[in-house]
Amino acid sequence: MQMNEKQLRILKLKKEMDAVVLAHYYVTGDVQEVADYVGDSFYLSRVASRVQAKTIVMCGVRFMAESAKILSPEKNVLLPAADADCPMAHMVTAGQVRRVRAQHEDLAVVCYVNSTAELKGESDVCVTSANAVQIVRALPNRQIYFIPDENLGRFIAAQVPEKQFLFHQGFCPTHAFLSAEDVKAARRAHPDALLLVHPECRPEVVELANYAGSTAGILRFARESRAKTFLIGTEHGVLYDLAKENPDKCFYPLHPKQICPNMKRITLEKVIRAMESGFPSVFLEEEEIQRARRPLQRMLELSK
């Protein structure tokens, strides 16, 4: 692959400063191309817990960079755009979680990793869409308080009927605006296409899908399917990976606006600036790291 000047500069900086670049599927293709590891948030947190380099450059949103810092506190973690934050991560407060906990016995607080370090610190275990069902099933508690994403929570709950769920009303603006009407319109335009969606979409959209699952799951389904045409109900960046892995298949976004503006704040220029200046880097108080590490590590252990 032919790299441009900015990309070559990043490759050079990686060597000079013993850095690895981790990129989420939702960042633009040119940034994914300079990454040592590209994946969903579960994969990236596992990589961050194991990787050897001195510096991690997290091309994603703040909670991903925080998770990397929590799992590898001795490393310098750079987040190239300080304002790349996930709105869902702030949609529940520590006080709300404590109140619910105080009102229920035998309750596990299960926290989607799309959350602040503070919220993780209030939780019993973290999950992502790639491992939530397996982890919730393995918990000894009968009652589950799932934060912050209601849509993902309901998707998990349907697969673990033996547990009682409480939900919180968090949502992802990039996925939750997609509607059944959008599905109907897209299917009219592409009648042979299979619909693959992320469970952050509303239940009415998930119900109409041929497959609903994590980003890694969507990529696996597309790879293994014999179908040739797909409608994709998740962030636009995933279409780059789908097309790259499956040059013989066609992928269409369910809606042209399924774009996460925060992920798109990560640009090659900002990656270079962060690597050259060492700023912005993630800082968390030692106590916050300690509190949030337990649920994150429990996630890694329970999803082995």
Ligand code: CIZ
């Ligand atoms: O929407 C997101 O931020 C997702 C799906 C993250 C991830 O990779 O789990």
Ligand code: SF4
């Ligand atoms: Fe947050 Fe949604 Fe963007 Fe993911 S796609 S980072 S959940 S706003």
